[in-house]
Amino acid sequence: MSELPAFLLEDDAGRSSSFPGERPALICFVKEDCPTCNEVMPVIEAFYRAFADGVDILVPGQTVEGNRTLTKKHALTVPILDDSSLKVSFAYDVEIVPSLYLADPTGQSQRTLVGFVREEWQALAEQLSQTTGLAMPDVDWSSCPEWRPGCGSLSADPLVAARLQAESENSPLRARRIDIAAHDDEFEFMFDQGFSDGLPLVPPTPERVLRMLSGTRRDAQEVIATMPPNMGEATVEKVAINAVMAGCKPEYLPLILTAVEAVCTDEYNIHGVMATTMGASPVMVVNGPIRERLGLNMKLGALGQGNRANSTIGRALRLAIRNIGGARPGGTERSTLGNPMKFTMCFAEWEERNPWTPLHVERGFEQDDSVISIFAMTSGPTLMVDQDSRTGAQLAGTFGLCLESAFHPKAHYATEVLVVISPEHVDTFVRDGFDKASIRARIQEVTSRPIRELVENEVSAVGFKKAFADGMDSQALDKLLPKFKSEDDIHIVVAGSEAGKFSGAFHGWATGEIGSIPVSRKIEEV
């Protein structure tokens, strides 16, 4: 004899039944889609009618709807108890339904019957009748089948069982477990499943994901965002799985979680950023103390390869968008050409080499805050080469001439840019007393064109439509229009090595409400 697990379950009407009670109990696990359960329900009902005065007849059913169906279909008076969470079925290690457990008033197991064997059930009825002194149930045993094997318990379904096991062990993991056969190559398997951006992934084993989750204090099951286009629930655990695959360290996780939250806002509009045929991609800029702690590169080659934090943090965000959000090339990701930023694009600002206000302070945060800013960019980094200019006005002039090409030289007021100024170029500006405001103003100045030069013509049809321009007088056509609708559309950061008079620029996508607005978020866990 062994002690059966105690439980408290409610029926559909909210009446609760507990085990053990003060009387013997007969516990019978059933599920509605099992033919054997349906065959024996009238027998269970007869047991209830016969023995309810002396025995607790407890019938846990495994689905809410199924319990209702059973009750209705068999006109039951015996309450079916709601074990749709399957916790009691799991605690009893029920493999097959129906399974019957006879217990004494202290909860000790006396007898277990699995499936339906007529002789066994009949003998059980006789035993109960004798011990309770109540009449035998009204069952026409000859009309019952001799035996029926029963069906697999829902609690033993491999996918459900993994979750129940994790819950019983207090594991924070709830994601579906995928067993890769010993003869399969796990790297090939992950490619086959479409989890990858085209490069190999680190297999997200439960051990690695648990280690990754150690990087945050947040609950693994917290839903941090609803991610388009699938509107998939981005839990901390799911983001951690993608971070493992991308090759991240646990300490990167808080930054990645904040980035996921940032792109899943209406302002950022990740759905549009992924879906656009123009081919936009998130560009992540990190500011604050977290740069040093994570070892983010902001110096030599900051926008390139070779640094783990830069490479894998950007990749983790992209993989999360791909796998949780479901944005995949050819599906809802429709970029005509694509661009390499779609693999990863994350770097830090070299604030210490920036004589002006760093990006995050400009965007309303404290200097000591760690902040992630995310832009939707369609191309870049394009190089702005100027080894000759010695004045701030000349160099900012160069920037303007180069930035004129964003989208199209005749496309004004169309987009935004993220300018990455290299240290040598910073020095040129500083020598001439140029700050961010004067750089922006100069860019607007040198890119200003009379509207008449921005009208569609025989060289290119891009620009103001001729019909529109025909309605303007000469004075209106002479009006100067700078490249950017607002100086705020020129974002400026400092990064790169000490050597080289080369700055860079990312060109934006549809800017503002109609497209994407850059989002900056403080990384709270640092």
Next chain:
Amino acid sequence: MVTILDPTDERVPVERQVTPRVGEITGNVALLDISKPRGSVLLDRLEALLTERMPGINVTRYAKPTFAKPAPDALRAEISAENDFIIEGLAD
């Protein structure tokens, strides 16, 4: 065997890769009984028919401990190592 956690939102079932079909049965054939009562009746008949019609093949019988759970790794490895084909009696 490696176990990984699903990185997706789990709305699509994991797709298993189907082994290429060769078109004829030769060598060693496993008959796997999932241990559902009377599954053996079907497999007995199948074994008799296979042996009668394909005298060149070797048939070996295997059984899972319970139909309610996946086959243990050791059993899967054993079947895979010793056989070219497997016929599994699924459910009822």
